Amino acid sequence: MLATRWSIRGLSVWTLGLILAMAPAPAMADAKVFDDPVGDSTFVDISRVRVVHRDSVTVRVRSAVPLATGQLYAFWIDAGHGPQPDYYVAFRANTDFDEVLRLVRSFSDRRSLVQCRGIRLRADIFTDEPVSIRIPRRCLENPGRVRVAVQFKDESADTVDWAVDRRTFGPWVKR
Numbered sequence: 001m002l003a004t005r006w007s008i009r010g011l012s013v014w015t016l017g018l019i020l021a022m023a024p025a026p027a028m029a030d031a032k033v034f035d036d037p038v039g040d041s042t043f044v045d046i047s048r049v050r051v052v053h054r055d056s057v058t059v060r061v062r063s064a065v066p067l068a069t070g071q072l073y074a075f076w077i078d079a080g081h082g083p084q085p086d087y088y089v090a091f092r093a094n095t096d097f098d099e100v101l102r103l104v105r106s107f108s109d110r111r112s113l114v115q116c117r118g119i120r121l122r123a124d125i126f127t128d129e130p131v132s133i134r135i136p137r138r139c140l141e142n143p144g145r146v147r148v149a150v151q152f153k154d155e156s157a158d159t160v161d162w163a164v165d166r167r168t169f170g171p172w173v174k175r
Protein backbone atom coordinates (compact mmCIF):
# COMPACT_ATOMS: atom_id res chain seq x y z
CA MET A 1 0.00 0.00 0.00
CA LEU A 2 2.77 2.32 0.95
CA ALA A 3 4.64 1.40 -2.17
CA THR A 4 1.55 2.09 -4.28
CA ARG A 5 1.05 5.48 -2.76
CA TRP A 6 4.65 6.35 -3.46
CA SER A 7 4.37 5.29 -7.05
CA ILE A 8 1.18 7.29 -7.54
CA ARG A 9 2.91 10.27 -6.05
CA GLY A 10 5.90 9.66 -8.25
CA LEU A 11 3.68 9.39 -11.28
CA SER A 12 1.87 12.60 -10.35
CA VAL A 13 5.10 14.50 -10.04
CA TRP A 14 6.27 13.06 -13.33
CA THR A 15 2.96 13.97 -15.00
CA LEU A 16 3.11 17.48 -13.62
CA GLY A 17 6.62 17.84 -14.95
CA LEU A 18 5.48 16.64 -18.35
CA ILE A 19 2.55 19.06 -18.36
CA LEU A 20 4.85 21.91 -17.45
CA ALA A 21 7.28 20.89 -20.16
CA MET A 22 4.51 20.68 -22.77
CA ALA A 23 2.76 23.89 -21.77
CA PRO A 24 3.45 26.73 -24.15
CA ALA A 25 5.99 29.16 -22.82
CA PRO A 26 4.39 32.20 -21.30
CA ALA A 27 4.59 35.32 -23.44
CA MET A 28 8.18 36.05 -22.63
CA ALA A 29 9.37 39.52 -23.24
CA ASP A 30 12.77 40.01 -24.59
CA ALA A 31 15.00 42.34 -22.67
CA LYS A 32 18.42 43.74 -23.36
CA VAL A 33 20.81 45.62 -21.16
CA PHE A 34 23.74 47.61 -22.45
CA ASP A 35 26.27 49.52 -20.47
CA ASP A 36 27.82 52.85 -21.21
CA PRO A 37 31.20 53.87 -19.82
CA VAL A 38 31.16 55.86 -16.61
CA GLY A 39 33.18 59.05 -16.74
CA ASP A 40 32.90 59.59 -20.49
CA SER A 41 30.98 62.82 -20.00
CA THR A 42 30.54 65.52 -17.38
CA PHE A 43 27.28 66.71 -15.79
CA VAL A 44 25.42 63.92 -17.53
CA ASP A 45 26.69 60.35 -17.54
CA ILE A 46 24.65 57.36 -18.63
CA SER A 47 25.88 54.11 -17.10
CA ARG A 48 23.28 51.50 -18.07
CA VAL A 49 20.30 51.15 -20.38
CA ARG A 50 17.69 48.43 -20.05
CA VAL A 51 15.12 47.86 -22.78
CA VAL A 52 12.13 45.56 -22.24
CA HIS A 53 9.75 44.77 -25.08
CA ARG A 54 6.33 43.60 -23.93
CA ASP A 55 2.93 45.15 -24.55
CA SER A 56 4.89 48.32 -24.03
CA VAL A 57 8.46 49.19 -24.82
CA THR A 58 10.08 50.22 -21.56
CA VAL A 59 13.49 51.85 -21.39
CA ARG A 60 15.19 52.53 -18.07
CA VAL A 61 18.40 54.52 -17.98
CA ARG A 62 20.78 54.65 -15.06
CA SER A 63 22.89 57.74 -14.54
CA ALA A 64 26.28 57.70 -12.82
CA VAL A 65 25.70 61.26 -11.60
CA PRO A 66 22.60 62.74 -9.97
CA LEU A 67 19.98 64.13 -12.30
CA ALA A 68 19.63 67.89 -12.32
CA THR A 69 17.47 70.62 -13.73
CA GLY A 70 18.44 71.93 -17.13
CA GLN A 71 18.91 68.45 -18.53
CA LEU A 72 17.11 66.92 -21.47
CA TYR A 73 16.58 63.16 -21.79
CA ALA A 74 16.10 62.08 -25.37
CA PHE A 75 15.18 58.69 -26.80
CA TRP A 76 15.16 57.54 -30.43
CA ILE A 77 13.43 54.30 -31.28
CA ASP A 78 14.06 52.28 -34.41
CA ALA A 79 11.01 50.15 -35.04
CA GLY A 80 12.58 48.39 -37.99
CA HIS A 81 11.52 50.68 -40.83
CA GLY A 82 14.92 51.36 -42.38
CA PRO A 83 18.22 52.25 -40.72
CA GLN A 84 17.10 55.58 -39.30
CA PRO A 85 15.05 56.18 -36.16
CA ASP A 86 11.28 56.08 -36.47
CA TYR A 87 10.24 57.71 -33.21
CA TYR A 88 11.62 60.34 -30.89
CA VAL A 89 10.66 61.52 -27.45
CA ALA A 90 12.47 63.96 -25.16
CA PHE A 91 11.63 65.47 -21.81
CA ARG A 92 13.01 67.14 -18.71
CA ALA A 93 12.97 66.11 -15.09
CA ASN A 94 10.10 67.02 -12.81
CA THR A 95 8.11 68.88 -15.39
CA ASP A 96 4.54 68.54 -16.45
CA PHE A 97 5.44 66.52 -19.46
CA ASP A 98 3.81 67.17 -22.72
CA GLU A 99 3.71 63.47 -23.27
CA VAL A 100 4.69 63.73 -26.85
CA LEU A 101 5.99 61.10 -29.14
CA ARG A 102 7.19 62.14 -32.56
CA LEU A 103 7.36 60.27 -35.81
CA VAL A 104 10.76 60.99 -37.34
CA ARG A 105 12.90 60.03 -40.31
CA SER A 106 16.32 60.81 -38.88
CA PHE A 107 18.11 61.83 -35.69
CA SER A 108 17.69 65.53 -36.47
CA ASP A 109 14.08 65.25 -37.59
CA ARG A 110 11.33 66.57 -35.31
CA ARG A 111 8.31 65.93 -37.41
CA SER A 112 4.79 65.01 -36.65
CA LEU A 113 3.39 64.28 -33.25
CA VAL A 114 1.89 60.88 -32.59
CA GLN A 115 -1.05 60.64 -30.24
CA CYS A 116 -0.16 57.98 -27.69
CA ARG A 117 -2.45 57.19 -24.84
CA GLY A 118 -0.64 55.45 -22.01
CA ILE A 119 2.85 56.81 -22.63
CA ARG A 120 4.81 57.40 -19.43
CA LEU A 121 7.93 59.51 -19.07
CA ARG A 122 9.74 59.66 -15.77
CA ALA A 123 12.74 61.61 -14.51
CA ASP A 124 12.92 62.70 -10.90
CA ILE A 125 15.88 64.62 -9.52
CA PHE A 126 14.72 63.90 -5.98
CA THR A 127 15.07 60.12 -6.18
CA ASP A 128 17.66 57.61 -7.30
CA GLU A 129 15.24 56.05 -9.77
CA PRO A 130 16.32 55.58 -13.38
CA VAL A 131 15.04 57.87 -16.07
CA SER A 132 12.40 55.83 -17.83
CA ILE A 133 9.95 55.79 -20.68
CA ARG A 134 7.12 53.38 -21.33
CA ILE A 135 5.45 53.45 -24.71
CA PRO A 136 2.61 51.09 -25.62
CA ARG A 137 3.51 49.01 -28.70
CA ARG A 138 0.37 50.15 -30.50
CA CYS A 139 1.79 53.70 -30.55
CA LEU A 140 4.78 52.26 -32.44
CA GLU A 141 2.57 50.28 -34.84
CA ASN A 142 3.29 47.01 -33.02
CA PRO A 143 6.87 46.42 -34.16
CA GLY A 144 8.38 42.94 -34.11
CA ARG A 145 11.59 44.36 -32.70
CA VAL A 146 12.94 47.67 -31.55
CA ARG A 147 16.26 49.22 -30.72
CA VAL A 148 16.95 52.40 -28.86
CA ALA A 149 19.46 55.23 -28.80
CA VAL A 150 19.59 57.46 -25.74
CA GLN A 151 21.07 60.89 -25.21
CA PHE A 152 21.31 62.79 -21.94
CA LYS A 153 22.11 66.45 -22.41
CA ASP A 154 23.04 69.10 -19.90
CA GLU A 155 21.85 72.25 -21.59
CA SER A 156 23.63 74.76 -19.37
CA ALA A 157 27.00 73.02 -19.54
CA ASP A 158 26.38 71.96 -23.15
CA THR A 159 27.59 68.43 -22.59
CA VAL A 160 25.99 65.24 -23.83
CA ASP A 161 26.31 61.54 -23.21
CA TRP A 162 25.02 58.97 -25.68
CA ALA A 163 24.32 55.32 -25.21
CA VAL A 164 25.60 53.36 -26.91
CA ASP A 165 27.37 55.97 -28.98
CA ARG A 166 26.54 59.13 -30.88
CA ARG A 167 23.50 58.46 -33.05
CA THR A 168 24.02 54.73 -32.60
CA PHE A 169 21.40 52.22 -31.55
CA GLY A 170 21.73 49.51 -28.93
CA PRO A 171 20.88 45.87 -29.68
CA TRP A 172 17.58 44.80 -31.19
CA VAL A 173 14.96 43.73 -28.68
CA LYS A 174 12.32 41.36 -30.03
CA ARG A 175 8.82 41.05 -28.72
Ligand SMILES: [Ca+2]
Pocket residue numbers: 036037038039040041045046047161
Ligand atom coordinates in the same frame (compact mmCIF):
# COMPACT_ATOMS: atom_id res chain seq x y z
CA1 LIG B 1 28.42 57.38 -19.76
